[in-house]
Amino acid sequence: GTGVGLHLTAELAAVHKGKTEYTPSELGGACFSVSIPLSDENYTLEEIIETHALPDVSKTTDLISTDDSPEAVSSGKRYQDYKLLIIEDDDEVCEFVSQQLNESFSIVTAKDGTEGLKKAINEQLNLIVCDVMMPGIDGFEVTRRLKADFLTSHIPVILLTAHSSEEHQLEGIQAGADAYITKPFSIKYLMARIVKLIEQREKLQQKFAQEPGAAPIHLINFTDRDKTFLDKMHALIEQNMESVDFSVDTFAQIVGMGRTNFYKKVKGITGHSPNEYVRIIRLKKAAELLATTNLNISEVSYKIGFDDPFYFSKCFKAQFGKTPSAFQKGG
Template identity: 35%
Template sequence: MEKTIMSEITTTKMPADKFVILLVDDEIDILEYVEDMLSEKYHVLTASNGLEALDILSKEIIQLVISDVMMPEMDGYELCDKIKSNLEFSHIPVILLTAKSGLQATIQGLELGADAYVEKPFHSDFLQVQVASLLKNRDKIKAYFASSPLIHIKSMAHSKGDELFLEKLQNLINERLDDADLDVDYLADRMNMSRPTLYRKIKSISNLSANELINVTRLKKAAELLSEGILRIYEISEQVGFSSHKHFGRTFSKQFGMSPKEYVQSLQRNDP
């Protein structure tokens, strides 16, 4: 079987319709077995230890990591700890695979932030259910945030680090909400991140590009202002950075499934 190699990683185009999973294990047989199991539904990248895995994580948008515990160079526990303590990766769910049994081994993995702990030998159906459940739950939260006018950005956070990251990002956008020229370069500079790093982080957490997140943040602020019932729609559109209230209306409708006027009417109907 042809394996993913490090020299290909930076140039490989990932399928847009598949989640990307990073599989980490120093045993080739296990890598091939789990890769075969998951590759029909997911795009799978592989690494033989934690150091290789961190290198891949710094270059690709990864939705989930499955890692063995016992490995050379950097074991699964240390890898999990580095993922969960690094602002760039902390949102990524981690499943640890181990031949160790017993409550203490499970507790150790969970204390380091692992989202699931699977003992070897495992049934393929069990691992696939764990993977699907973690990805589905994260995807539901992302979709709910994007389609719900008043849901806060922090609803997508899966760690304190993510929460602080998202809060800082939203504050930066809100500070220049009326500036139609607000762009990704400004956010990357203020977040002390490179543009590619910021893009990967935002995309992984929200399924949105940085520009899309800026737009959604504008629209959510508009929804908040609409709910207050003080400003007119055209005033709100200017306040959140739209040069045309007609363009604002079309964009609002596309994002939330109703026009600003219909949104106000829905709030009035639900007001006791």
């Protein structure tokens, strides 16, 4: 189902001055009835906000409002290069959310936790939105497995659930979720959380790439294994800094990963392909050498694995906005 459950039903009934009652069923099991008064005499003037006709609440998609266009949240920016995975067992909800988010993102869907875990490994994902209450593997367990698997541990996860209690939110956080949204929710709010998580990572990745010097990249909500992996990458680049022939294939072999998985992992953590990231680290090292040594431009170029000083100067300016000579002079 949608995961709304009896608890949310009782809360909604209470908000509308109604009540939820239980009686044993003659056929076995339980019978629950909900009664809501129709007259506005049951409400104070302060409680009556709008007087227009109520919407049809017969569909599960009414758990989701479309109060604003999703694109309005991102100030017109589109994220079609970003791929999201929606894991939701309710076909109607899954289709509705996917259609709304598809205006801004590339969307992949999975009907349960098992399929979702497989797609998380096979696809190059930027974020996962997962329902909590699903048959088989629930959203909490999906999140725990994603964060425990080195190939998927870096992917942000947003959990959707009808449980609003502090206990359930704590369980989601402990499982490793990056955000926890309770139903009913608006597409605008979901979009805002997605955009914020993506932009937070982008800003840190860009800050690291565009600032000269050897300061380490700061990561948001990455696991210890991700940080260890990145530290190992930096150590290997440092050891092979002067080697023009040091390739991504060699790099992947040293860390014991296949080329495809290695590419996806580096891209997921840093926002750059392995080749781009190696070049950034080398250029940052060049900035450090230019600022702390008396080496000339050509000598610095060779020290960081560039065999063409002219090409090095071109890359350096593209990365930091000034030529190596201007940087060395402090201008």
